[in-house]
Amino acid sequence: MTALRDAGARTASSGASAPAPLTRTRHRRVLPLALGLTVLLLVLAVVAAGTGQLRVPPAEVLGSVLHRLGLDVGTLPSHPNGDAALWTIRFPRVVMAILAGAALATAGAVMQGVFGNPLADPGVVGVSSGAALAACTGIVFNLTFLGAFTSAALAFVGGLVTTLAVYLLARSGGRTEVVTLVLTGVAVNAVAGAGIAFLTFLADTQAREQIVFWQLGSLNGTRWEYVAVVAPFVAVGLVVALLVARRLDLLALGERAARHVGVDVERLRIVSIVGVALLTAAAVAFCGIIAFVGLVVPHLIRMAVGPGHRVLVPLSALGGAVLLLAADLVARTAVAYADLPIGMLTALVGGPFFFWLIRRTRKQAGGWA
Amino acid sequence: MLRGVGFDVDGVTLLDGVDLDVEPGSLLAVVGPNGAGKSTLLGLLAGDLRPTRGTVTSAGTAIEDVPVADLARRRAVLLQEHRLSFPFSVAEVVRMGRSPWRGTAAEDDDDRHVTEAAAAADVLHLADRRFPTLSGGEKARTAYARARAQATPVLLLDEPTAALDIRHQEMVLAQARDLARAGHAVVAVLHDLSLAAAYADRVLLLGEGRARALGTPAEVLRADLLGEVYRHRVEVLTHPRTGDLIVLPDRTTPEDHR
Numbered sequence: 001m002t003a004l005r006d007a008g009a010r011t012a013s014s015g016a017s018a019p020a021p022l023t024r025t026r027h028r029r030v031l032p033l034a035l036g037l038t039v040l041l042l043v044l045a046v047v048a049a050g051t052g053q054l055r056v057p058p059a060e061v062l063g064s065v066l067h068r069l070g071l072d073v074g075t076l077p078s079h080p081n082g083d084a085a086l087w088t089i090r091f092p093r094v095v096m097a098i099l100a101g102a103a104l105a106t107a108g109a110v111m112q113g114v115f116g117n118p119l120a121d122p123g124v125v126g127v128s129s130g131a132a133l134a135a136c137t138g139i140v141f142n143l144t145f146l147g148a149f150t151s152a153a154l155a156f157v158g159g160l161v162t163t164l165a166v167y168l169l170a171r172s173g174g175r176t177e178v179v180t181l182v183l184t185g186v187a188v189n190a191v192a193g194a195g196i197a198f199l200t201f202l203a204d205t206q207a208r209e210q211i212v213f214w215q216l217g218s219l220n221g222t223r224w225e226y227v228a229v230v231a232p233f234v235a236v237g238l239v240v241a242l243l244v245a246r247r248l249d250l251l252a253l254g255e256r257a258a259r260h261v262g263v264d265v266e267r268l269r270i271v272s273i274v275g276v277a278l279l280t281a282a283a284v285a286f287c288g289i290i291a292f293v294g295l296v297v298p299h300l301i302r303m304a305v306g307p308g309h310r311v312l313v314p315l316s317a318l319g320g321a322v323l324l325l326a327a328d329l330v331a332r333t334a335v336a337y338a339d340l341p342i343g344m345l346t347a348l349v350g351g352p353f354f355f356w357l358i359r360r361t362r363k364q365a366g367g368w369a
Numbered sequence: 370m371l372r373g374v375g376f377d378v379d380g381v382t383l384l385d386g387v388d389l390d391v392e393p394g395s396l397l398a399v400v401g402p403n404g405a406g407k408s409t410l411l412g413l414l415a416g417d418l419r420p421t422r423g424t425v426t427s428a429g430t431a432i433e434d435v436p437v438a439d440l441a442r443r444r445a446v447l448l449q450e451h452r453l454s455f456p457f458s459v460a461e462v463v464r465m466g467r468s469p470w471r472g473t474a475a476e477d478d479d480d481r482h483v484t485e486a487a488a489a490a491d492v493l494h495l496a497d498r499r500f501p502t503l504s505g506g507e508k509a510r511t512a513y514a515r516a517r518a519q520a521t522p523v524l525l526l527d528e529p530t531a532a533l534d535i536r537h538q539e540m541v542l543a544q545a546r547d548l549a550r551a552g553h554a555v556v557a558v559l560h561d562l563s564l565a566a567a568y569a570d571r572v573l574l575l576g577e578g579r580a581r582a583l584g585t586p587a588e589v590l591r592a593d594l595l596g597e598v599y600r601h602r603v604e605v606l607t608h609p610r611t612g613d614l615i616v617l618p619d620r621t622t623p624e625d626h627r
Contacts, residue, residue, distance in 0.1 A: 021484045022460050022496055116454035250465055252454040256417055260448075261519065262441030262469040307455030 027305045030315075037318040044322060045098070048329045049090040053337070056082050056090075088223075096222040096230065097328040098321040100283040101293060103234045105320020106241045107279035108294020109301075109312050111163075113248035114272045115170070117181055118299060119357060122280040123291025123350075125170075125181060126188030127162045131277075131284040132214045133195045134158025139210050140203045152229050156281035162188060163273045163280075182358075217288035217343020219328050226286040233282035238317060240275035244268060245309035252307070290343045292350020293320055299357065375422035376409050383409045384578045385422070391523060391556055396549040398565035398586075399558045401575035402599050407558045408449070410575065411527050414556060415446045441469035445519035447526045451512040453500045459511050460496040463487050466518035475520070482518045489544055490514035491537065505532040513541060524548060526557040530564060542568040562603075562616035566590050574598060590614055 050056040056064075056077050063074030064086050077083050104122065111120040111127075122128045134154040137143070146153050170177075170184040200211050247268050250258045255265050283290060297319040298312060305311050324342070331340040375385040384406040391397065391414065399407050412418040413425050416432040425432040427443055435443070445466065453462065463486055467479045487493045490510040495503065500511065509532040516524065526545065530538040542557070546568045549555045559565045565572055565586065572589040574582040576598035582589040592605045595616065602619035 021480045022463070022487060022493070023480050024464065113454075118455070246468070249457070249461075250468055252457065253462075253465060254448075254450070254452055254454075257446070257448060259417065259437055260415065260441060260444075260446040261465055261515075262438040264437050302455070306461075307457055308461065 027308075027311065030305050030311050033301075033304055034315060034318065037315065037322055041098070041318065041322050041325065044325045044329070045094050048097075048325055049086055049094050051329060051333055052085075052090065054079060054081065054085050056086060061086065092224050092227050093219050093222040093328065094325065095227050096219050096287065097325045099227065099230050099234045100219070100287045100290065101297075101320035101322070101324025102317040103230075103237060103279040103283040103320070104290060104293040104324070105297035105316040106238055106294075106313060107276045107283070108320075109298035109309065109316040110241050110244065110248065110272050110279075111276050111294065112298060113244075113251060113309055114269060114276070115167070115181065116252065116254075117177075118302075119181060119295070119354075119361060121292065121295035122159075122276065122283075123289060123293075124295060124354065125166045125185040126192055127159050127166065127276065127280050128284050128289045128291065129189050129192030129196070130162025130165075131155040131159035131281050132289050133192045133199075134161075135285060136196055136199045136211050136214060139207050140199045148225055148229050152233060152281060152285035155285040156233070156277055159280045159284065160274065160277035162192070163277050167269070167273060214284075214288040215343075216341030217290040217346075218331070218339065218341045219287055220332075220339045222286065230282045230286060233278050233285075237275050237279035237282060238313075240271060240278065241313045241317075242310075244272050244275065245313045248272070248309040249307075288341075288343055290324070290346050292346050292354060293323060295357070296350055296353050297323055299353075374413060374420045374425060376406075376413060376418060377421045382578055384413070384575075387423075387575075387580050389573065389580070389583070391554045393522065393552050393554045394549055395570045396546050396555045396557065396568060397571045397573060398569035399556060399573045399575065400560070400562060400565050401581075404577075405575040405598075406578045407575055408527055409578075410573075411446070411525055411556065411558055415444060415525055416440050417446075438469060441519070441521075442473075443521055444523035444525055445516040445521045447513055447516040447524075447529055449527045449531065451508040456499040456501050458496065459492055459498050459500060459503070459514075460487070462500055462511055463492070463496075463514045463518050466515035469519060469521075482520050486514040486518035489517055491540065506534060506537065509533060510537060510541075517544075522552075523554045524556070526555070528558050528560065530559065530561065538564065546570075562590060562595070563614070566614035566616060586614055590616055 046058045046061050050058055050061045056079065060075050060077040060082065063076050064083055066074050067076060077086065108121045111122065112118050132155070134157055135151045138151045138154040143154070144150050166184050166188055170181045172180070196211065196215065200208055203211060247263050250261055250263045251265070251268065253261070258265055298316045301312055301315045301319055305315065327345050328342050331342045331345050334340060374387045376383050387410065399410060401407055409418065413420055416425070416435065419433055427435055427440070432440070460483070464479070464483050466486065467482060470476050470479070484493070487496060490513045492507065492510050492514050495507060495511070500508065503511065513529060516526070524545070529541050529545070533541065542564055545555045545557055549570065569586055571584060572586050573580060574589050574594070581598050582594060590605055592603055595605070596602045604617050604619050606615045606617065608615055
């Protein structure tokens with residue numbers, strides 16, 4: 001009894017005495033992780049650019065880049081076709097992998113924030129298929145009203161419509177239940193899949209091949225023109241993601257409480273969804289459906305540095321770029337003289353991860369909450 | 370602030386004809402049986418719900434015309450449910466209460482407000498804990514700390530004591546009264562009528578969507594009125610030492626004689 005009273009007195013006094021102020025502290029792992037990922041990305045980019053049927057040592061890759069930048073230092077590729085191979089084939093592909101990876105991971109992070117659900121991912125909920133369906137329509141009917149931007153623009157519209165649809169269908173009472181979200185994804189993927197199947201049926205042989213490419217997902221044959229189309233989409237999408245990051249933190253309180261601390265929830269939702277659609281479309285437009293990047297990367301980042309979106313969004317972009325660059329390197333080197341579809345690889349790794357995540361979420365939430 | 374306010378959902382009237390002024394310097398307790406419209410009233414005061422009839426005003430402006438960011442600097446709300454989609458730490462959650470002040474001069478006081486609110490809610494020692502790992506009462510106190518950190522003139526509390534132990538119940542209501550004394554306007558939905566009697570300056574008794582009484586605890590918490598509104602006989606006693614009113618259910622009458 002005495003002990004109890006003492007304990008009570010202690011807590012009371014500890015509350016009364018002047019406490020050390022709670023200052024805003026950044027997670028101590030943020031900076032090392034950001035630096036580590038950046039270094040990893042640069043090293044991977046140089047290695048990936050030099051790896052392939054025509055090998056270019058890292059020093060020569062660097063030399064070639066520096067040379068183009070007007071700095072006459074370092075050694076140029078010794079192979080007669082080395083420089084050309086780097087600049088017409090390898091570099092566009094490396095840049096595309098970085099852009100698409102960053103786009104998909106960021107889209108996943110933003111989507112999870114808006115849905116208030118860590119299992120949201122453009123691939124899982126069907127936004128990628130929606131974007132692919134719209135892009136396929138462009139291929140089959142030879143639509144070229146916007147030139148090189150046509151398929152990207154169509155993918156954006158398809159992605160936007162699908163994200164909105166999933167959002168409206170899966171939400172109830174201000175939040176998205178895991179089951180509803182995943183099942184909505186199943187339904188949306190089924191409908192989009194049917195649409196793509198129908199388009200495949202309608203298409204001629206050449207278009208059919210292109211459609212198959214969407215569904216597998218690949219960075220094969222990336223050209224600078226494609227990169228030039230994708231880059232602005234990714235840039236705008238990333239800016240949107242960074243702008244909404246702070247408010248996504250508040251949205252974690254639930255829609256009502258977020259409003260109580262001054263968040264215009266309706267506007268936040270619309271801006272975020274447009275951002276997700278932009279980023280997903282950017283990745284899907286030329287690389288096809290690459291699933292699970294948006295699921296795996298933000299999750300790992302969250303485990304390392306916590307859920308704050310101001311850190312999560314930029315680190316996810318960086319992590320996604322690293323992951324997709326590495327995956328693409330594996331895709332084109334794992335089997336000699338073959339270019340494996342990258343979507344297949346990410347799904348191979350992402351599928352089991354997704355399953356593990358579902359089990360974990362179920363355990364933590366005590367049921368399908 | 371509320372004038373002839375009514376609120377319907379799907380043709381069902383949840384609240385009707387309520388007039389209420391939320392005054393600075395006063396702690397108003399809203400009491401009434403389940404489904405009487407207490408949370409609806411709080412939702413209307415918070416600007417979450419649009420009244421079907423009548424008007425809700427804040428400083429002379431219809432509340433739906435006040436931008437959400439301005440509203441967040443006028444009133445803080447503690448809801449009954451405390452959930453969080455991602456595992457933020459307690460310190461991060463309390464700091465979320467400061468976000469309406471971002472970009473204003475008050476932002477410089479963020480650290481002080483966050484620390485004071487966390488200390489007041491007795492969650493300072495939990496600052497680094499992840500919110501989902503807390504007990505129900507600890508979550509409720511963290512949410513209370515967040516609402517306090519917002520440091521608004523109006524504080525709306527929906528059942529602030531529901532998940533709390535007796536020490537923290539007393540702590541929260543004593544603080545609510547102190548805030549009222551310091552010039553804040555505090556509204557608390559309460560189920561415990563004795564708590565309402567002990568701490569409130571005014572009590573609003575709701576029954577079936579209507580205001581049944583509004584006044585001092587002694588005026589409102591009368592055995593006959595409470596018995597009728599709650600449809601259960603109650604006794605109202607006076608504490609022999611403090612003179613506080615104590616409301617108890619009358620357990621001596623057989624069920625069928627109520």
